[in-house]
Amino acid sequence: MAVPSHFLDSKGIQQQRLLALTRQSGAHSGDNLATTLLRVVKEWEIQDRIGTLVSDNASSNDTCTTAFFRQINPVFTKTDMIERRMRCYGHILNLVGKAFLHGEDYETFEEESQRQNSSDTLPADLRLWRQQGPVSKLRKIIKFIRSSPQRSESFKILAQETDNQDDWLLHEESTAELQLTLSNDTRWNSTYLMIDRAIKKKNHIQSFLVQFQLSEGEGYGISAQDFLTAEDWRLLAELKAVIEPLYFQTMRCQGWGEKGSFGYLWEALSGMEFLLEKLEDWKLFFDEPGDDATTQSQVHLPCRALRNGRIRGNQSARVRSPELNTQALPLHVQEEFSLGPPSVAARLNVLSSDSRGYLRLSITNAWQKLNEYYTKLGESPLFAAAIILHPGRSLRWLETRWNTGDQLAWLRDAKEGLEGYWTAWYRDQANNQSPPRSESRPQKLRAEREDSEYGQWLGTDLIRLRNGASDATELERYLRLELPIEIDNPITWWMDRRQQFPTLSTLALDLFSIPAMAADCERAFSLAKLTLTTQRLAMNPETLEMVQCLKNWLRRDAINLGGIYFTPVTSADDGADL
Structure with missing residues (x-):
């Protein structure tokens, strides 16, 4: 368990200290986590200085918060404990990103199935699309290139040959120098970075696949069915555009903060408001229009609730045209969509109805996940x-x-x-702590x-x-x-x-x-991995904890090793220096 602390010093400067990186004994239940956390707090004698706990959204952390505060302050009610439980904004963004890219939600399927009259096939179709869609294809291609040193070298040489830059770039990397990025299952933003990098190296990827198939023959490596089509590349570009705000929110708020911004509590609620609005704009934009000759489609956005099931007013708009209806969007979104060649409307009009349908469903999944935790903030x-x-x-x-x-x-x-x-x-x-104020009238x-x-x-x-x-x-x-x-x-x-x-x-x-x-917990684990290498696997856990804490304190100027002096002490028994 990593236990960092955050506070302001007497000058109002934000401070962060790693208090412990200790072993968690037994099951990772809420009560066991609270016992370990309480031990750390008592060692530092700060029981009466704890304001809130910041952790991810696992249910065990809910139990841990309740058990921990009950022991350090028995007068706390259940409401008091819930009020001091801060939910990690980064973990929420991670869940929203995964819901967009991989999520499957029954209520969302049911809603969309009623719209499309395909209740039996929609879930299976979506799973198939995510398994064989453009993101999956891209990951297969990049993994294929990176899995062999020879293919990686061939791709690098080809990128240098096909790069259009004739001059040296002293201020930025050329596209040939950029390496392909492979996503992982832990963090959703690795998928965003994979797509972003692939779009920049689109020509290099396409040229490599064609050249490799010509030299190695059909049936070896990546099959022609797994090649990314023009439709796939357009869809990847729109996927990137939708989830880009999530990525920048993650990057903005994961730091230690600067001047009260870039990573502090007030940015959680405002950031979620911003993202919900963005997703609602995209959802409205991708809603499938009705047929003018038969019916008018009522586009109904899901309702937003902050607490206790209260509804944040229904928002709706009528779509009359079979084309994408930018007039139904807010003015600032219309302006954004009309900027620059080609406009978003022009790009999306060339997408197939299936692609737009899958995008709409993914956006709804992300919206529902974000709204779920937006509601929890009201606790x-x-x-x-x-x-x-x-x-x-x-x-x-x-x-x-x-x-x-x-x-x-x-x-x-x-x-x-x-x-x-x-x-x-x-x-x-x-x-x-002060004399009561007199309430008598003059x-x-x-x-x-x-x-x-x-x-x-x-x-x-x-x-x-x-x-x-x-x-x-x-x-x-x-x-x-x-x-x-x-x-x-x-x-x-x-x-x-x-x-x-x-x-x-x-x-x-x-x-x-x-x-x-709660990004500092993750940083503590990542830095410990650099210390506990394959050549130091026998290091005592207490030693590892002391090393990591000292590193943190040195980087935060909490201690100064140059100011520590050791004075020899002579034992009265044998005269040896200790």
């Missing part, structure tokens, strides 16, 4: 709170996104969730007013206004600010306002130290 108020307390986003960002129907209830829940969490764990605890002001009933009423109203202004909470005063504002670093903004918002700033800074992903 904790901290995802929305991180956006509200970001002065560059604030509550107005959510008001812009959630502005109709049941979405207005989301705003209320977001504000109440933030206020409840801040009141319970920050404001009330701070107030308990009577002297009323005596100075005229004795008439009207005069007394005016005086009482003035007192009420003054008390209302002084009794406004920190959260109320923050929400009254003219936000959002242009800001580079929200952490610096809150550090400068700690006196103005003493408890709310503490919550905000805590939120801005929470990473959006």
Whole structure:
């Protein structure tokens, strides 16, 4: 088990430390994971400093979170524990990418089968397409080339011969120098990188296959049926375009963060909003139009829910033309589709109906998987709170996104969730450490007013206004600010306002130290693999842990080996130096 910690130092700079890389004994059940995690936390004596746990979406981690928080703070309710369980944004993106490329969902099949009246054949057809479609063909070809040193060398030589670049490129690689990338089953983005690289080397791949078949003969290597057709290459280009936003979201949020951005909690909810909108645009674009002469097809997008099954309004549009209907798309998407030769509409119009149908089904699969975890984010108020307390986003960002129907209830829940969490764990605890505030009204002001009933009423109203202004909470005063504002670093903004918002700033800074992903756990395992080579397989697990922790602390400037000095100590027994 890798246990990294994230926090802000006294200067507001994000810090990350590897606390442990320890062996997990027994089954990887939630209770066993919690026992190991609790032991690590007790060794560091930070039981009272734990804010949240960030982990992937495995059910065992749900159990681990509950068992862990129950032991370090027995007063926590079940709701308190769920609120502090942060879901890894990277793991969600990985599941969405796999759902797009490989996923099979019964409800999606049922929905599409009703549309196409092919309930018995659609699942089998989709599986066959994914097994024998362009992505599978591409992977077979690349694996065939890379599996032999001779074929790899031949491909490299051919790429250099067919490359059109006559001049040396000092600022970038030529396409001939780029190597083919093979996908793996662990990370979906390896498939994206494989497709992206193959599109850049399309001419090289096609030339190699033709030349290899001519030299080796038919029936050897890649058969003609596995060659990528012009339709396959067009479909690969559209697959890449659809999943490209997922890839860039992964790359943006997997880091350690910089100035409160690029990998911190507020980017999870906003990023998922962005991706859901993108998928909805693509889904609408790929919906099969009806026949004008017979019927008008009603395109019905799935509903988006944030929490407790609440529906985020149905979105629909009528498609009247058998051609792709760009008018049904939002204006910014229409502009995007019309840019540059050839436009997206022109490219997609040449795709076969089968290809468009499979793309639509894959997009729906990805949408449903993303929406499933979008709903789960509502279990904790901290995802929305991180956006509200970001002065560059604030509550107005959510008001812009959630502005109709049941979405207005989301705003209320977001504000109440933030206020409840801040009141319970920050404001009330701070107030308990200081003398209680006097709630008595100043009577002297009323005596100075005229004795008439009207005069007394005016005086009482003035007192009420003054008390209302002084009794406004920190959260109320923050929400009254003219936000959002242009800001580079929200952490610096809150550090400068700690006196103005003493408890709310503490919550905000805590939120801005929470990473959006649990990527540091994966990094710890990957770096340990470089240490535990085939020549060091007998290394003691405790030694490996100490080495990896020291590496992490050195890279993070937590320790300075040059400042450590060893003084010889003489034993009283034998005089030997120890």
